Amino acid sequence: MMKAITRGQLAKRSGCNIETIRYYEKIGLMPEPPRSVRGYRQYDENHERRLLFVLRGRELGFTIADLTSLLDLVDRRAVSCGEVEKLARSHLRSVQEKISDLKRMESTLSATVRSCSGQDVPECPLIDRLFDIK
């Protein structure tokens, strides 16, 4: 059994902002941990594992709602690869859409920046492009 750690220690170990932990507790993503006599939160390795799960999921771009339902499956011990796959596939699609949106942005931006003189002159192709009617 791991010795109980405080919120600040959990934050440091996980790389999570300390307030975010309290926020995840408030929205039900993290369980309410036991408290010390003085009311300090006491976390153990299960809390840490769960928090890391959430942080990794967020890094992969899953929403809080996605993670809530994934953790709900886990909590109910009803993980079925089928359900998870469906969620992950639809998330993958949205990530791919974001990438192509950003690539379109990137090519417009870099074309415009290339055409910039960089001089201290009052003609700017970026401004002109944004102001172009139609």
Add this chain to the structure above:
Amino acid sequence: MMKAITRGQLAKRSGCNIETIRYYEKIGLMPEPPRSVRGYRQYDENHERRLLFVLRGRELGFTIADLTSLLDLVDRRAVSCGEVEKLARSHLRSVQEKISDLKRMESTLSATVRSCSGQDVPECPLIDRLFDIK
């Protein structure tokens, strides 16, 4: 001179949500237009051009703050290609960073989805991966 149009008409022409126009006015990105006797906003082609500028800039991922400073340069007739280029370049860098973050996400996700059985079984590589310690 273009006949004045209402907020709803401007919204329809520009493809912008009607409430967003009011929001842009509140934060000073759009000027307060003249009003009709009954208090209806009356927009003209300059408003439309400015709104399209903002909408295109947002599509390219510029923040409201970016657009505020760009439009400020325009309003002060002090557009210098140098300043604009600097902003655009730094924005381009952040877009490129976002793209590479998302690509990392994408490859992890698609690798995981590929390894999914898609079956109704309780072993799921995505869950396992998210729960892996370290």
Add this chain to the structure above:
DNA sequence: TTTAGTCCCTGTAGTGACTACAGGGTCAAG
């Protein structure tokens, strides 16, 4: 002329996912 429907106005609250702050209590080191 009435009525129904669509527009416009205002202020305010809600969204997502945090992050920061104020005002207090606790604890360990020197």
Add this chain to the structure above:
DNA sequence: CTTGACCCTGTAGTCACTACAGGGACTAAA
């Protein structure tokens, strides 16, 4: 015994909108 770092709480602020409630105005049909 004091200083500073930690912890607690509730609340407000962030960004860029979006939605809603409650009211007035205008248009077209019955």
